[in-house]
Amino acid sequence: MLAIIAAFAVSTPIRADSWSPPSTQIFVSADQKSRVTITPRDLDSSLEYFRDKVKDKAKPGLPKNAQNRQASAVVEVISDAGEWKFGWKVDLINEISPVSAILSDDGRHLVTFDNWHVVGYGPSTIVQYNREEGFIRQFDLGYFLPPYYLEALPTSVSSRSWKHGEGTIEDNILHFDIIVPAKGFRPGKKKPETVGFQIDLNSGHVSKEDTRAWIDALFSALEVQKSQLEYETQRITQLIQPLTAKAQMSERDWHGYLREAYWRLIDANGSSATKHLRPLDHKEYQKSVQWINDEFAEMAENANEEDWLLSDVSIASSNQENLVKMLSDIANRAKSNDFRWGRVLIVMEERHWPQLEKAFAHTGIILHFVDPKVPVAPSLDRLKRIFNPDPQKYDGFLDGL
Known part of the structure; x- marks a missing residue:
């Protein structure tokens, strides 16, 4: 049982979520002197996108007459006369579009966060670009957060709440705050506890801003996962037993x-x-x-x-x-x-x-x-769906239940 729990433990209870169709977004630097316009890749519809995802198509939801076949970013810098002047352009690696972005004051560094319809998952959760080279590097959260920490973060159907605020870029260092997992925390209810991280945009080096705060965050994540494992033990026990209605049901x-x-x-x-x-x-x-x-x-x-x-x-x-x-x-x-x-x-x-x-x-x-x-x-069928790693190829290990 413990082996099954370790292999299939879920994270925090899943919340529903909803997404509007992707649209063009503008993000302005902290000093208001640079801005980036992010244009998403064309999408036929959300329904077509998901249909194509199921079919594993290379460009899910892409219309036949698409003009924007790749998400892009255009960076502009304001002139002394107060006019926006073209700085540089780059194609983005996101499948559809990033969710948010941050631009350095000089317009040289661009960092995007997450992906349309998927927050907190995947290799392009954090992506860095710059004026001279375009795409520089990307980060999955697993690069600097242990698995138990990620599993303890609040989740929805499609996403993981991992970051609070948009962050800042100072002296080529990206600073951002990561949510500290806590029992009972729900996004939007109150301001979460956070721990500071930073990325050197020149070297790509990731570091924690406060070692003591980072250690406390790890302990908090472990407490949440302990609670999750207790919940999962109860859940699995219920799954392999007959389902009954209690005398009093809320x-x-x-x-x-x-x-x-x-x-x-x-x-x-x-x-x-x-x-x-x-x-x-x-x-x-x-x-x-x-x-x-x-x-x-x-x-x-x-x-x-x-x-x-x-x-x-x-x-x-x-x-x-x-x-x-x-x-x-x-x-x-x-x-x-x-x-x-x-x-x-x-x-x-x-x-x-x-x-x-x-x-x-x-x-x-x-x-x-x-x-x-x-x-x-x-x-x-229900047990196979939950416990079999490959539902298309049943391995028979549940036959004895």
């Missing part, structure tokens, strides 16, 4: 139960929205009603599409009679085949199933039910 409990039930019963590789219908006396009961209605409305919007992706949603409530009534009302308002692209998992005692099956029969929806009183057995 809203958070229901969301966790819905996700796991969906992966075990429907699609170990899929993704489902989870919706909990709150108690009638809850002050935000109507919000939960609206969220569920919105899911079905979205299915109906795509009912006439000839080729569409299934829309998965998993629903539960502690008040099953009220949930039955609400879902029956939704079904009764629906037209024939309105929900043909919908697949719904409903947590409901078996005695209610026939009523809902009858109500939704004309809608074309795919219904799955799970009785909260009946334990859901572990799913081999």
Whole structure:
């Protein structure tokens, strides 16, 4: 078990995130006398980008008539007359575009950070360019941070929160602050503790600005990882045991139960929205009603599409009679085949199933039910998905579970 934990331990709980389409950005030096305009590589759409990523295409999401086939940066310096004059231009190594950049006052050094849709991961997390040579060097965070530190940093679906602020360039030295992992820290809630790093832009030498602060940061990261390993021990234990609903379930409990039930019963590789219908006396009961209605409305919007992706949603409530009534009302308002692209998992005692099956029969929806009183057995596909290093080539080591 400890070996499995070490190999597959997750970092902090994953948060959702969203990205706007990449756009042209301008970053100005600290003294306002130099600026850089960063133009992203052309992108057909975010959807096409991810489709092409799955197909491992060399230029994912690149339109056929693309004019900007590579991200670029143009550096300008202000003249004595107050006009911006061209300084130099360089093609950037980012797949689409960096997230942010910093420029030295003299316009000679340019450093970019991260990548569109991926923050804190990959070899181009920090990239250095200069006027004379163009691209100089790039850094993955693993170059100067140990693995346990990286695993302790807060993460979202696509990114890792690793840096606070944009940093400065002084005397050809880049200074920036790295977030110190701490239990319970969530980006945006409060200012994080940080530890200072610096990179000599001439030599590429990376150093810690305060040794004592760096040691404290390492200890803090170790404390976070200890907590993560304890959590992971509990998580793995639960994965190999039957899934059960507790006598008293909080809203958070229901969301966790819905996700796991969906992966075990429907699609170990899929993704489902989870919706909990709150108690009638809850002050935000109507919000939960609206969220569920919105899911079905979205299915109906795509009912006439000839080729569409299934829309998965998993629903539960502690008040099953009220949930039955609400879902029956939704079904009764629906037209024939309105929900043909919908697949719904409903947590409901078996005695209610026939009523809902009858109500939704004309809608074309795919219904799955799970009785909260009946334990859901572990799913081999689910376990393979989590523990097998190569899901395309099953090695059989879970057959004994």
